[in-house]
Amino acid sequence: MTEMKQYLITNCTLIDGCSNEARTNQNILIEDKKIAKISSQPISGVDAEVIDGQGKFVLPGLIDCHVHYGGTESPYCRDWVMESDIQQAMVSTAQCMKSLKHGFTTVRDISANGIYLRNMIKKGLLNGPRIVACGRGLSRTGGHGDSYEVPIEIVKRSHPWAVIADGQEEVRKAVRMLLREGSDCIKVWATGGGLWAWERETDQHYTYEELCVMVEEANYYGLPVASHCESAEGALASAKAGVTSIEHGEELSQECLEIMKEKDITLVPTIGLFFEWFSEYDPPIREGQQSFQGNTLGEKELNRIRTNFKAVYDMGIRIAVGADSFCDTLTPYGAYTHKEIHALVNAGMTPMEAIIAATKNGSILLGVNDITGTLEEGKFADLIMLEKDPLADIRNISRENIQLIMKEGTCI
Template sequence: MFADQLIPGRGDPIYQAAVGISIKSGTITYVGKQADIDDELAAAPRTHVACLMPGLWDCHIHYCGVGKVDYPEIILQHPATAGAAIARGFYDTLMSGVTSVKELSGYGLEAYAAVKAGYIMGPTVYGAGAALGMTGGGCNAVTLPLDTVWSRQGTDNAGQRLWSGQSIFALADGVEECRKAVRQQIRRGATVIKVLATGSVMSVNEDPSFRSYSDEELRVIVDEAAMQGRSVAAHAHGKQGIIAAVKAGVRTIEHGSYIDEEVAQLMVKHGVTLVATAYITHAGLKKLDRMPPETAAKLKHIAGIAHKAYCTAVNVGVKIALGTDICSSDPRDLLSPGHSCEEVYLATKAGLTPLQAIEAATINAAETLGAFTPKKGLVKLGWDADLIAFDADPLENMKLFVNRDNIRYVWKGGKLVKSPRKIFWPPGST
């Protein structure tokens, strides 16, 4: 394909660029100037676009299969209902230009099997399985009996290990339970481990500024994950929880609402990436009237400090990757898949340049997987041909990322899955 402008993901744009792709291998076979292509590539079918770049990542998303994001509803939802809803979410994710996701608790790992089988369309999913949380912490549905919560995660309250994969939450207390919980998620297929190192906004009876888990529990989670090459993503709002997670060796801090200069400098020292999830507060503030009063109050408070924390991290030089914390499966909801691309624009409001924001949404996001980092996120020879294209220059107008309709083309593994002239649903349609 020919592009007036190619944004490679990391580095300066290339103008009057050509990119060759192999549909058979799904990889990029040529990157360079249009004037330098050989006769074989010159004779190949061609698409001409204004601006070409790597497919986006959302490295903090949830496919829960429920419309109302409520912990008891998530736990009690029937798997068939959840799966049907997630299929729509996968499609909307892809149509927003997001070709890869890191799911930090949800049923994406299980539902992705249908994408690989060719039944439905969707992004490549790298997932955590269930998020690890302490009893009384952010993984609790406190209005349900504890036995119900335990049983739905594949564990009873006596510690017996049943089938994993029934819940997006895993309660684990003490060093040995934390160790087993990591192993359970790896058995489920997790390529990353998520731990709640502080309280959360959505859960009842919690303050996001308070830390969860002891230093010993956090260390065993990180160490156990590292033995199997997995990095750890730490949900952490409060300062002390962030510091504890960074010192324990996590790879990313998710949210980071109370980051100050001291914390940001510590993150730089330890090479920890921030995933600020700006979209969740941006969109959540538009629907406060549909939230429980205690949740709405916490969200308003977090929104007031989180943007300042994000700007501080950018100014100090913390590495940034982009994720939204999208969690609803109702396509009419602002918190549903299909809105991930807006996170790129919001990153520029925190001080990233347009090129830095795109890098954060592509290769930086991929690199949060550590040893599992795939060849996705760069327009580079031999890398996966996950690409998107615009009819205009996003570097001149980053608001193009606010509306997914501005992303005119999407290629997934070299195959065109979105185009102004064709609808590719269901898979295999022509």
């Protein structure tokens, strides 16, 4: 890692996250971690290291709003609990550094390790992205955060990203404990996620009243609530309760969409995960599921996901990027989130809209838009420089195409 107080990036094409147009021949002066000046005119009279941006494209540092630095090496939920806690803590440091090396300067993490990673990165003892740390998320017994093959006592002690809580009073106490531990955001699995037969994606896992308690307790501290929703009923209950974001949200009713718009609830769609899943697997038909066109059930599911996403997009609901990376074997950190940005364009966004989703929109959701998410004078110099134009081809957002990564004015 190389650090200097001043840099001058010259003659670059700037995609600042604010405007819908790129600006050519821009010069960016970076002083004391922040962007001191952006100008189309040459900047002279400064003692700065010059970085030639001719023919290059400068973007804000990317933001992943849904990642798990649990330190797990296995894709299997039994192993998540049985792996050594110390090993997972060590692996998690590599996971967050890998995100940073793919250009993600800010993330929201759901894991037991995230609060400690956040604190050590702030102190400069570890290198990694800025972390908005949820700590562990709330799961009911038998829910998405319960490794069903393992005794419940071990799950409660060692699950890398979930805490078990049932009923309004347990939920209230769990949220208060998470706040005591220093969580920046409360995460809840409001529905199942399909890890095993009895926690199907279609099932709502927390009642409206339980969700209201979570939101109430979080609001006492002014903290947001992120709700995992893979069924229409769970999403609607979460939206009515007033959560800040809906994660996944592949089934959203018109009523839910209207509430999301009214309450300014953000969608973090993790759409790349679904594209990959339904492209590779042939899932069973769900009871009462709407029929969509397609030659295979997988194609029908893909069309359902696209139709749902288009409804969100057409409503003008804020969309932010999150990949749901949880282990390198299935969802490699950084690279998988690049694929998520690409998938947004595949789903109907323009490349500029996808870039804004991965920068500005993420910063608004995470409450850090006053310091990052866009390239503006006075904000932190969180940025990446690409060799090729991402507006010509969104797939140019890739690790091999990144020439420079800077976080708070430090070159990574």
